[in-house]
Each structure stands twice: as C-alpha cells, then as structure tokens.
Amino acid sequence: MSSRWSAEKSAVLEAAQEMAALGLVTGASGNVSMRLGANELLAVTPSSVPYGDLTEDSIVVTDFDVEPVEGELPPSSETLLHVAVYRARPDVGAVIHTHSVYTSVAAVAGLEIPPIIDEMVIAVGGPVKVSAYAFPGSEELADSVCEALGPRSAALIKNHGAVGVGKDLREALSVCALIERVAQIFLLARTLGRVDELPPDVVKAEQAIFEMRSHQAEV
Numbered sequence: 001m002s003s004r005w006s007a008e009k010s011a012v013l014e015a016a017q018e019m020a021a022l023g024l025v026t027g028a029s030g031n032v033s034m035r036l037g038a039n040e041l042l043a044v045t046p047s048s049v050p051y052g053d054l055t056e057d058s059i060v061v062t063d064f065d066v067e068p069v070e071g072e073l074p075p076s077s078e079t080l081l082h083v084a085v086y087r088a089r090p091d092v093g094a095v096i097h098t099h100s101v102y103t104s105v106a107a108v109a110g111l112e113i114p115p116i117i118d119e120m121v122i123a124v125g126g127p128v129k130v131s132a133y134a135f136p137g138s139e140e141l142a143d144s145v146c147e148a149l150g151p152r153s154a155a156l157i158k159n160h161g162a163v164g165v166g167k168d169l170r171e172a173l174s175v176c177a178l179i180e181r182v183a184q185i186f187l188l189a190r191t192l193g194r195v196d197e198l199p200p201d202v203v204k205a206e207q208a209i210f211e212m213r214s215h216q217a218e219v
Contacts, residue, residue, distance in 0.1 A: 003070060005043055008036055009059035012043045015096065015169040020051035024098040024176055027051075030161065031076035034094045034169055035086050040064035042082060046073035077137040084142035085149065085165060091214055092165045094172040102183035103162035106130070110158065113179070113186050115198045120182045121206035125152035125214075128179055133158040151214075154179045 003009060016032040019025055028051065033044035043061050045054065060071035064083045068075070076082070082095045106113060106128075113128040115121045120128075131148035134141035145163055148155040153175045154164045162183075164175035189195045198206075 003056075003061075005036060005061055005070065006056065008034055008043050009056050009061070011169055012045065012059050013054055013056050015094070015173055016045050016054060017051055019096060019098065019173060019176070022173075022177055024100040024180060025051070026099070029099040031078050031082070031097045032095075032169070033076070033079070033082040035092070036061065040086075041069060042079075042086065044075050044079055044082060046071070046075060047077050049073065078141075080137065080139055081142040081145055081163070084139075084146050085163075088146045089149075089151075089165065091167065093167045094169040095163065095165050096169070096172045096176050097157070097161060097163045098176050098180070099161040100176070100180040100183075102187055103128075103156055103180050104160070105187060106183050107156040107161060108159055111186075113156070113183055114195070115203045115206075116186060116189070116195060117182050118198065118202070118206060120178065121198065121203055122209050122213075123175055123178055124154045125210040126203065126207055128152075128154045128156055128162075128182070130156040131158050136160065153210075 012032050012034055028048050031045045033042045035042055041063055043059050046058050046060050060075040061069040062075050066079050078097055085095050110130055112130050129148040131144040134144045145155055145157055156162050164172050166172035
C-alpha cells in the first residue's frame with residue numbers, strides 16, 4: 001500500500017523495532033510516534049501488535065483528535081499522551097514511551113531521578129520527575145505526564161514506565177536509552193546508601209547547554 005507518509009512510517013517502524021531490540025519494551029508494550037510536518041497529524045505504532053510483527057503498513061496516521069487518517073489498525077492506546085506532548089511542546093518532533101525495567105522500578109517507587117550524571121542533565125535538562133498516577137490511556141495521564149515533563153526531555157509515568165521526547169526519533173530513542181541506564185545507576189547507588197548529586201552550579205551550566213541545544217533545534 002503506497003502512502004504519502006511512507007518515509008515517516010518507515011522511520012517510526014525502525015525506531016519501534018530498535019526500542020524492542022534495546023530491551024526497553026517487551027511484546028507489544030510501549031509506543032512510538034512522530035509529528036508529521038506542521039499539520040496536526042502524527043504517525044504512531046498500533047495497539048497490541050508485537051514489534052516483531054509490525055510492518056510499515058501497520059503504522060497508523062491520526063490527527064490530534066485521534067481520528068484515523070491512514071491505516072487499518074487502531075492506534076496506540078496512549079495516543080492521547082503523544083498528542084498532549086505535541087500540543088504542549090512545539091519543539092518536540094517525536095515521542096517514545098517505554099516500559100524499561102529500571103525506569104519502571106523508579107516509577108513504581110515514586111522516585112524522581114535527580115541530576116547525578118553530567119550527560120543526563122545535558123540530554124534531559126535536569127531531573128527526571130514522576131507524574132501523578134492516572135489510568136492508562138486517559139486524558140488525566142496525558143496531562144499529568146506533560147506536567148512532569150515540563151521543558152525537559154524525559155519523565156517517569158507513575159506505576160507505568162517512562163517517556164522520552166526529542167526533535168526527532170533518533171534523539172527521543174537516545175533519551176530513553178540514557179534514562180534507563182541512569183535509573184539503573186541511581187537505584188544501585190541507593191542500595192549502597194549514598195547518592196551524590198551534581199553540584200548546583202554544574203547543573204545550572206549543563207541546563208544552559210540543554211537549553212541552547214533546544215533553541216538551535218527550533219531555529
């Protein structure tokens with residue numbers, strides 16, 4: 001089936017399969033989307049289809065009201081979350097929601113991940129905050145995740161998983177892989193009884209780098 005968004009749907013498919021290969025999801029959990037140009041459209045993975053079974057035709061195009069534009073399968077049950085992020089953050093071109101183990105552990109425990117690794121602050125913009133609990137797929141969840149995300153690139157979804165965003169799919173996936181590793185470091189350090197955060201002046205300087213990069217992406 002030919003599509004005017006063939007390249008974009010292929011990119012979403014590749015990102016979803018790489019997400020699974022990295023172990024950030026299992027089965028059909030999690031979801032991936034990208035914004036389609038200046039229009040209020042997105043290409044998103046379908047609901048309940050294992051990543052190994054996905055094809056380019058499986059990727060669904062919807063508008064920001066989650067009305068179908070192209071594709072036979074139902075879109076991800078978390079499409080409202082993706083739309084909410086795109087509406088709140090014009091700088092975001094891709095959203096990836098994972099169920100990775102260590103970020104999920106932190107989300108279940110309600111533990112915000114503080115600024116502990118330099119590259120984390122530069123890539124994420126500060127701490128990885130935890131959203132208030134809300135039912136999966138609901139507008140309440142979408143709103144609470146957007147609040148936890150703020151201007152940063154990642155958030156934990158209470159009792160659920162994590163979300164990473166970026167100017168494109170590559171950046172969003174990189175953020176998701178990074179916060180999983182940082183979550184592992186954070187939780188292991190807690191078992192040793194000590195977590196030393198980066199000095200405040202260092203965090204401020206690295207947040208400035210994050211903001212500069214975000215501004216360059218918008219230009």
